[in-house]
Amino acid sequence: MDILILGGTRFVGRHIVEAFVAAGHRVTVLTRGQTAADLPAGVKHLTGDRDAPGGGLEALAGRRWDACVDVSGYQPRQVRASTAALRARVDHYVFISTVSVYAEQDREVVRESDPLLPACSDEAAAVTSETYGPLKVACEALVQAAFPDASTILRPQIVAGPDDYTRRYPYWPDRAARAGEGEGPVLVPGDGQDFLQVIDARDLARLTVWLTEARRPGVFNVSGPRLTWAEFLRLLGVREVRWASLSELQAVGAAPHEFPVFLPRGSAQSGLMNVDHTAALAAGLTLTDPAVTAEDTRAWSRTAGLAPLLPAARESELLAYLDAAADEHQGFGLP
Incomplete structure (x- = not known):
């Protein structure tokens, strides 16, 4: 398959790139070009910035992929730009979201059917601990509207493993x-x-590959x-x-x-330390x-x-x- 990854040079994105390459797929990454990355041989690099005026996605013109994996969409304006640019260029859109979208985060156990936070509609809202979840809710809705039968939403909890520059788990x-x-x-x-x-970043990456290969739509909590x-x-x-x-x-x-x-x-x-992963396990998640x-x-x-x-x-x-x-x-x- 021809795979486009939005992001892909750091931590989660890097592991996803490596997992697709290991599975034999042809990978293109679109990044702002601000982070140097020693990605596997054969990975193509495009430069674009969804925050730029006009969308900043001119590099996508004249190209097509089987699927897109969006690792770097945090704000509605970013996802609005990429879904509009890719609606006719990819068959399937995978969005990496977060368990922080849930409204009742003290619930035992947190499941995909639980209510979500109100979506943040402020296109210019900065990403903070308070806006992170509502912004991701808005991004999820944009993806599902643009790819109603061809979108996969992954909601990982805290991601751990090698390359974790956040310093939290390490x-x-x-x-x-x-x-x-x-x-x-x-x-x-x-x-x-x-x-x-x-959740180990490598487990999240492998699941992303399997769901993309199967073009399986739906929403999946990804927890360890x-x-x-x-x-x-x-x-x-x-x-x-x-x-x-x-x-x-x-x-x-x-x-x-x-x-x-x-x-x-x-x-x-x-509740974010009691996240149900039954659906993901059934879809192929290994821990x-x-x-x-x-x-x-x-x-x-x-x-x-x-x-x-x-x-x-x-x-x-x-x-x-x-x-x-x-x-x-x-x-x-x-x-």
Whole structure:
């Protein structure tokens, strides 16, 4: 098949490109040309910018593909431009969305039939933590309207694995490695019974290929194995953990973003760690062992130069505050 990928030079897009090439397809990527990428031999490169006046997609003129995979559509104006330009140039449109489109993110379990957030209609809205989901809802609707019987919507949760420049998931395999070298204990929110559920980028990529080959329309949640944090830290090989309740962390000034990919059970977004993937499994999704995802991520990040989202000095500071608070609390009980 001839495949057009919008994006394709970083993380998820890169894995999708590699999966299509491995499956024997001819791949063209359309990017803004701002990110250097060592993609597999034979991949064709086109330059275009959906944010440019007039659509910025002149490079698509006179060309045709069997399918398009849109990895980089975040705002309605971008997807409006690409669906208009490709309506007569591709037979199938695959859109990489997100589980953040769901309105009731505390629901246990999150399924494809759950209600969505109101779509963001502001064409100029910036992508923020508040607008990300509503913007993707609007983008999904544009794809489905332009390709009513020939669109596939994939809704991954947090994506993990090698090449994850976001630094979110890699923090934990990297921190576990430092703990193995004597830098411990590892500070972790909760009591070990909260849940972590991520999808390996390579699993998402393989599913994208299979659904595209089958030209299978529909909406699919794409999520991985569900672990408790205690299980996750064990598979990382962490031996010394300093668990801290959210109230303890808040009392010493710790912010939620300092502990990436942690969502406490019972919180407003806890359902995003309980995402049903039954439909995706039936469609061919295969899941990498979480230990392999962690090992491969660490192997990549070892030379990636990622700065930890919770720096060692800050973690030590928080641990000292927690110990001092615990000592003070115990002191109240002395006669």
